[in-house]
Amino acid sequence: MSQSNEEKVVDTILAGFPSARLNVIQKADTTEFYISLDSFVLIEINDKRAKFNFPTRTKGEMHWRGILEGGPKQAGEMILRYLADAGYVVFRSPGKRIRKSPISIGRFTFCPNCGVSGHVKEILYGLPAEGYDEEKYVLGGCCLDPEGRDPEINCSNCGWSGQLEDVRFTRRKHDG
Numbered sequence: 001m002s003q004s005n006e007e008k009v010v011d012t013i014l015a016g017f018p019s020a021r022l023n024v025i026q027k028a029d030t031t032e033f034y035i036s037l038d039s040f041v042l043i044e045i046n047d048k049r050a051k052f053n054f055p056t057r058t059k060g061e062m063h064w065r066g067i068l069e070g071g072p073k074q075a076g077e078m079i080l081r082y083l084a085d086a087g088y089v090v091f092r093s094p095g096k097r098i099r100k101s102p103i104s105i106g107r108f109t110f111c112p113n114c115g116v117s118g119h120v121k122e123i124l125y126g127l128p129a130e131g132y133d134e135e136k137y138v139l140g141g142c143c144l145d146p147e148g149r150d151p152e153i154n155c156s157n158c159g160w161s162g163q164l165e166d167v168r169f170t171r172r173k174h175d176g
């Protein structure tokens with residue numbers, strides 16, 4: 001019997017995620033693949049979709065019929081990228097770790113506190129260069145925390161401040 005597409009997705013994920021474990025459960029009309037780490041199920045895959053039980057920028061699911069380009073290998077690689085962004089140790093090839101994607105702050109960055117977009121800006125410390133971009137940056141003054149725990153970003157809507165990592169997965173609140 002030839003390999004199903006979802007088996008190919010599962011194989012791609014497992015090849016890049018050596019610390020994960022796979023459980024396969026045969027059901028009446030479908031096969032469920034459970035990919036787990038330390039007995040916590042991170043990904044549930046069947047012939048219709050992959051469901052993610054870890055933070056992602058998507059709505060927590062990937063439906064195969066929604067994929068317009070690429071095949072199961074590309075879908076598996078995209079899931080490895082999601083795992084990397086969530087902080088899991090995954091590899092694109094043996095020994096080559098996938099690093100987290102850089103976080104860019106922009107008009108569509110949602111504040112983790114008030115949930116509003118368009119107000120999160122990067123904090124500039126010290127004396128700003130003349131003509132700095134006020135749309136992108138806010139001034140943080142000159143006093144740096146000697147332990148390096150200064151906030152990196154600030155929301156001008158609610159006054160929240162924190163680290164870039166805090167907005168990696170934020171999105172519009174009513175998106176569910």
Ligand SMILES: [Zn+2]
Pocket residue numbers: 111112113114115116119155156157158159160
């Ligand atoms: Zn806010």
